[in-house]
Amino acid sequence: MRNTARWAMTLGLTATAVCGPLSGAALASPGQAPTALYAPSALVLTVGHGESAAAATPERAVTLTCAPRPTGTHPVAASACAELRGVGGDIHALTATDGVMCTKQYDPVVVTVDGVWQGQRVSYERTFSNECVKNAYGSGVFAF
Numbered sequence: 001m002r003n004t005a006r007w008a009m010t011l012g013l014t015a016t017a018v019c020g021p022l023s024g025a026a027l028a029s030p031g032q033a034p035t036a037l038y039a040p041s042a043l044v045l046t047v048g049h050g051e052s053a054a055a056a057t058p059e060r061a062v063t064l065t066c067a068p069r070p071t072g073t074h075p076v077a078a079s080a081c082a083e084l085r086g087v088g089g090d091i092h093a094l095t096a097t098d099g100v101m102c103t104k105q106y107d108p109v110v111v112t113v114d115g116v117w118q119g120q121r122v123s124y125e126r127t128f129s130n131e132c133v134k135n136a137y138g139s140g141v142f143a144f
Contacts, residue, residue, distance in 0.1 A: 039067065039118040039119035040067060040116050040118075040119060041065065041066035041067040041081075041084075041089075041115075041116060041117050041118050042063070042064070042065045042066075042072075042115050042116055043063070043064045043065075043066075043113050043114065043115035043116070043117065043122065044061060044062075044063055044064075044113070044114050044115055045061065045062050045063075045064060045074070045111065045112070045113050045141070045142075045144060046058040046060065046061040046111070046112045047059060047060050047061075047109060047110070047111050047112075047134070047142070047144070048060075048109070048110055049107065049108065049109055049110075050108060050110050050127075051108050051110070051127060052110060052125070052127060053110050053112045053125050056110045058112075060144055062074040062075070062144045064077055064080055064081070064115075065077075066080075066081035066084060066085070066117075067118070074144055075143065075144055076140050076143050076144075079140035079143075080140040080141045080143070082140065083140040083141050084117065084141060089117035089118055089120070089122070091113055091122070091124045091141070092124070094137050094141060095137065096133075096136040096137050097136050097137075100132070100135075100136040102129075102130060102132035102133050102136065103130065103132065104129075105129075105130050106129055106130065107129075107130045107131070108127050108128070108129060108130070109127070109128045109129075109130060109131050109133075109134045110125065110126070110127045110128075111124075111125070111126050111127075111128070111134060111142055112124065112125045113125075113141075
């Protein structure tokens, strides 16, 4: 019986600690509502050398937010967001740019994308045979 009371008290204090500041902030400014609602689109992209994300150490990582406007640490956020919108957020649908010629050297590069695209969870991993092949796909998205 005492353990049940202890768990109930712990749960109540945790809920108060977590939700208390949120409700106070909401009550402090009731007139400030968002002007427009949008589905969030925020991604974290990484790149590293290796056969898979589990075997590779990320060498670079960037953030990309596409709603309500393109932002983040991605160097070409606007074109990356435009590319993603063009394929409906389906990263697998990005295709290689025509006319790009790459060597057949095998130096695997793995790219991961995790986050949310228009409110839907996204998790993507792809291993390219080398840096040139990676750069040929989704030139704006993977250009970091």
